[in-house]
Amino acid sequence: MRTRFHDLQHLLSSMDALQDRFNLLAGETYNRLPIFERGWGIPDGWPKMNLYDTGEQLELNVELPGYAKEDINIKVQGNYLEISGTRKTAGPEGYTVHRHERENPQFTRSMTLPIEVDSGLATASIKNGILSLILPKSVAARPQQITIR
């Protein structure tokens, strides 16, 4: 039994060597290959998001090209966040369509935030197709300075 196990390990180690080779290849070329933005979002068609924790507040950035501020709905409740929107994808009238890649006329993305936020103080702005959302943490979740008596 022990010898057989050894055989298996031997086999796997050669697999590992192969894997290393592939990693080497991928590492070299990965940054140089262009990435096709399929439907501008992540594969399911949701907009991409960045979330930062700056201590006092959470900052959320969302890629939303072609959405005006009235096209977007944001709901915050406790630590639940939902962003939805609709954009016009229909092209200008009287034109023949040669290529139509900008799809996803509507989306909904919801998530549970890691920290409870104060929805009353939340602010949002949109610039160049990037929505930035500032969500101040609720008082209980904010870092507290404790003075030593």
Add this chain to the structure above:
Amino acid sequence: MSQEKQVIQKEQTAPEKIAKLNVLIPSVDIYENTEEYLLYVDIPGVNREDISIDLDNGQLTLTGNRYLEQSKGQLMEEFSSAQFRRVFSVPQGIDLAKVDAELTDGVLRLHLPKSEAVKPRKIEIREG
């Protein structure tokens, strides 16, 4: 793992390190009517001054650089600074002087008007 480290070192010492930004291919809509070609390009986060549109030898090169501030305390990061780049072959008969572009809400609209020579023309028949 040791091999991977080697690659990283090599990249740092390589003298011809030009492209720092990841290159993304933006989604594009192309429309045409009798007057012009019209392109819609999704480039979220790109400022107007970071876009370059070059028309050379029948090739239209569109580049837009997006620079995002590096914030601390990231919990989730699905997009970052990048370069949007796409090259198109443009048919002949574009009036270069009238090419026009506008950027709204992260979408670039590029108008490529056709020159008078290729526009459809109705020929009137005179009485002989």
